[in-house]
Amino acid sequence: MLRPVELEVRHLRALCAIADTGSVRKAARQLGMSQPALTTQLRRIENAIGGELFARERTGSRLTPLGRSVLGRARSIVAEMNALTAEAREAAGQGTASGTRLWIGSTTSRAVPGWLRRLRLRFPDADTTIRTDASPNTLLRMVAEHQLDVAFVHEVAGVPLRFPEGVELRVLIAREPQFVVVPDSHPAARAPVVRLADLAGDQWMVDPSVDGELTGLRRILAAAGLNPKVVYGDYLMAADLVAAGEVVTPCQPTARARPGTAVRPLEGDPLTVRLLLVCRAGAGAPAGIEGVFTDLAAAYREIAWASDAYRRWLARHDGPLPLFQMPERVPVPLLV
Template structure:
């Protein structure tokens, strides 16, 4: 028989009470039951834990050795129980707050989390700035956030934020008007877009710097306009500008997505939280959600399913 927590509780109760009769009352069991349990424990250990004296029970040397180790274990178990009960109370009275930069995966992710944790009433905060979301996680305003890091433009990661890689490198797509000449091609050269106006949300950390660098490396002098997502979508869908889109984009409202030759623009997707436990709680549902949208995306139909990455 291996020692269990209930055995340690019984032994310490006997030592603290000084008799089997008093210990049985403390534990809420009959004295014969406790006596039989103590006998089984001693037989399992191969030694006597208590001297049975007229005035009560006194620990033997072996008993003192066991008690010296049992008490810290029980104290730690009691502390763990109290912490888990407090966490359960907090969970019942709080929301699971997630954040994300723009991605089609947010809707299925929120749905899956709501199914898994209905009592936590998950909510979502959308934000173009990855760094703003990371600051919110660090400040305890969000429990977890999905952010993207444009290739070559590292994000500023707060010291107390933990990260898990969702995708190490996801090519970004070109969004163009459905009647644009580039829409007739499967892949588009950057040089063929030399005269285009590129729309970008400057609050999206690193995207302007990445696009400017990539276009200049391709010999293109960039014409970059700044606007919010609604304005960008409107101008692209009416043929007045082009844009960079996430790899899960499918195109809509008069706009289509096309792959850029050589995949020169890319991003790394990261899940951020303040603890590994929180990352563990929401990561698998995020992977499932991302697979769901990737199954519908032209990029992943061309290059195969996404390969999810390890912890950095």
């Protein structure tokens, strides 16, 4: 039975965030609030509905049957509210890159600062803001729900993202190799290219909140016949632990080596990602989307050639970068 507490759109957004991220901790980080505050809010929501929406488990939060039922309604309400807000902003002259705002999202990438700089020059009258998130799937849903105009995300090979209905992809890089960061005292640091077998005795660290990265890493290790210990942590902490000689960790090819570390490619490039720019399809795409893609490509090219390890890899693989080609547009019809 419903209690006197009434649900608001912010409560529904919180439910969606917990379901999307799989844990209250990650959802709190995404929503910009503390974990205890979100836990308290979830209890109030469950009290108002009259039942448990998530089963708390050691690995995170799993939807209950009641939770799945409520979430289906919550998503449609949040999407409608986001669309209403976007339409109202557009009616007020605040809706496109050629107007006064451009909302972009991105997973972690060193290309983002250069992208933002170019976008501000291209759209000097736009209020350009950015939302970063470790989860590509979260950013995709935000695009579909009109919370973002575009998102720059990566998809780990063999671990497909969940593309919502009505979004369109532009492929920046079809197959970007992922490198590895090792202590500069590690024997592998003396080689230009590292074999996975050379790291068989090392402890790996990966951020499990980044969609697909844990699964992708375990897949390539298993394919190489290796079963090293894998521990969890964010990549900022991982860099410090690599320098201390405690772990090795996968990284983007554009990563800069910090003191005490070395960035090296893996032999055969077993771990790769696809880099994508995502926006709403058809008439829902923001004005000037081709320019947005062009600026992202230029920013990525700039940082790629400025990265020592990646520049050497590109030279060995007969550059130029794939992004010199025309962007491939891929409509995505259904959520998978």
